Amino acid sequence: MTGIVNTAQAEAWNGYEGEHWASHADRYDAVNSGFNGYLLDLAGAGDRVLDIGCGNGQLTRLVAARARSATGVDLSGPMLATARARAAEVPNVVFEQGDVQVHPFAEGGFDLAVSRFGVMFFADPVAAFANVRRALSPGGRLAFLCMTALAGTDLGRVFGALAEYLPQPTGPDGSGPTSFADPDHTTAVLTEAGFSDVVCTRVEAGQVWGHDVPDAARFISDWGPVRHHLGLVDAETAAKATEALTAALAPYAGPDAVRLRGTAWLVTGRRS
Template identity: 80%
Template sequence: MTGVRVVNTAQAEAWNGYEGEHWASHADRYDGVNGGFNPFVLDLVSPSDRVLDIGCGNGQLTRAAAARAASATGVDLSGPMLTTARARSAEIPNVTFEQGDAQVHPFPASTFDLAISRFGVMFFADPVAAFANVHRALSPGGRLAFLCMTALADTDLGRVFGAMAPYLPQPTGPDGTGPTSFADPSRTRAVLIEAGFESVECTHVEAAQTWGRNIPDATAFITNWGPVRHHLAQVDTETASRAREALTEALKPFETPEAVNLRGTAWLVTGRRP
């Protein structure tokens, strides 16, 4: 990341290492997991909008936004995923991608009308500073709309990850950190209001998530996902085997003849720059 200012160094290392490589090389798989949530954000895009996609990853949402908007710019820490995003967007004239840490990236002031994200805002080192930077990049009256994880309790994903809990730590960490850093709507509202946003709302939404063609395929995919892979490497062979067996068993209720589908849950968070 030569020449790119980064304050979130741990995330930069992960997303330019194994984690980013795995997401880039399995772009279609991750879009199968998360793409069902796209309409909740895309329905808010207007034809005249200049869109900023924060944590754009492999760029599926950015491309879809560009099809509805005047332009779309994706920003992400991950070089591997941006390579995939650019390759898949080569024929789309109103899409651009930039590598950067959204917390400190030098966005031109008042440039965008809508800032969006699909599960790309949960890892900021300083979320207030990050959203204040996004706030500065929006034009007056500009809007914010992002998707983030809910708490895992009483969800399909919580049930699946919970099956491995006797053998491995939860791959998402405690609620309020990492992927579930915005699981509490009251905290989310407080962060965004401190960053300068108003009219903040958190709406619970659900979508189907496809994790694999069948149970062996889904098990392999989940156990090779960065956080699970990391925890499996920290335990002995027998414990790792039991964790995989528990995961396999937990996935069985979600298998259909076509795929392994879980019902995903998220918060759709919206706000506005005054």
């Protein structure tokens, strides 16, 4: 893979983070797949679709069934290996490893660009979206899902239980995974990158985090940012943090799964 400018994210997604997502592909899809329909409904039979930050490729495969073709691009070698293996029998899917900020997409090669929580980590978001705009045909559309601010959400309450012992694993609202939590900021970035008709719509979906509370707590504890912070504190503090996480998940347990109500912004725009 050449032409990488977002080196910190490349290291993470080709290291533990990417390996964890690749080896737990079904679990991460259980967390996020409830949001798929918001993007799939926008794909037409004649569309050439670009999936930004495609990860393990579930959305790419699903959109290919509705569209003319689908191309997934991601920094992560481990996840792309999983994506290619799972799409081996899908004829109109291609996966490419690259940094969206600088990847040499064919100009005007796509009619629709989508992303399911894959756009929040650009080092230079204006450059990244300007490159996506260049890859879209005249009038081409953009649609992506990104995290809302955590305050007041189920996930915010769960992560808030860790605050006495660990830093917020997603960072302050407005950074990291919540870098596009402010619709005004998102609109400004996309406008500068050359998109028009930008609309941010708050949407919700169910998210399955585990089959019971201990299972969900283990899964979240092994998620890269939480695992990192647990490793920075002493064993007693780490144990207390894990206990607090487990207690916070208990209200969301049902007979067959731990389910949180997830929130996201569905952001749409058009190449000017």
